[in-house]
Amino acid sequence: MSVIEGIYHNPDTSTDERRALACDANGRLRIAPSQAVTYPVGGMANNTQTLTTPLDLGDGHPYTILIARKNGVASPKEALQIQTSLDGSLWLPAPGLLFAMEARFVSTAGMASFNVRGRPVGRFVRTLYQNGDVVQTDLVLELAALAGA
Secondary structure, eight states: OEEEEEEEEETTTTEEEEEEEEEOTTSOEEEOOEEEEEEEEEEEOTTOEEEOOOEEOOTTOOOOEEEEEEESOOOTTEEEEEEEESSSSSOEEOBBTTSSSBSEEEESSOOSEEEEEEOOOSSEEEEEEEOOSSOEEEEEEEEEEEOOO
C-alpha cells in the first residue's frame, strides 16, 4: 500500500481536508488508516512512572509509524518510551524511526510537551512515562498509530 498526503473532499461536511491517502492494489485512493488514543493521567508524584493500557493494533495491521506525545508540567529527568509486544505480555522498546535507537526521549531539563516516534513491532503498543523531579498536575499522554512511510 502506497501512502501519500493529499486533499480529501469530505462529503459529510463539504470541506476539503488534508489527509494521508493510501492507494490500494486496485489503484483506488482511500483514507489511510490510523488509530489514536488519549490517556488523561492527571496528577502524578515526582520520580514515579506510569504505563498506559495497551493499544491492540490488530492482526496484520497496516501501521508503520507510532507517535507518543506528552503534555504536562516540565519536569527535569523525565522520559517517554514507546513499547511494543507480539503477544501483549512480553514488552520491549520499539525501534526508533532510524532503527539505530529505540523510541525513547529523555528530557534532562524538562519540557511541557514533546513527542517520540517509532516503528511498531508486533500487534500491541503502549507507552511508559517516567516523571522527573517535579509533580505533574494535569498530565496527558497520547498514542497514535499511522500508516505511512
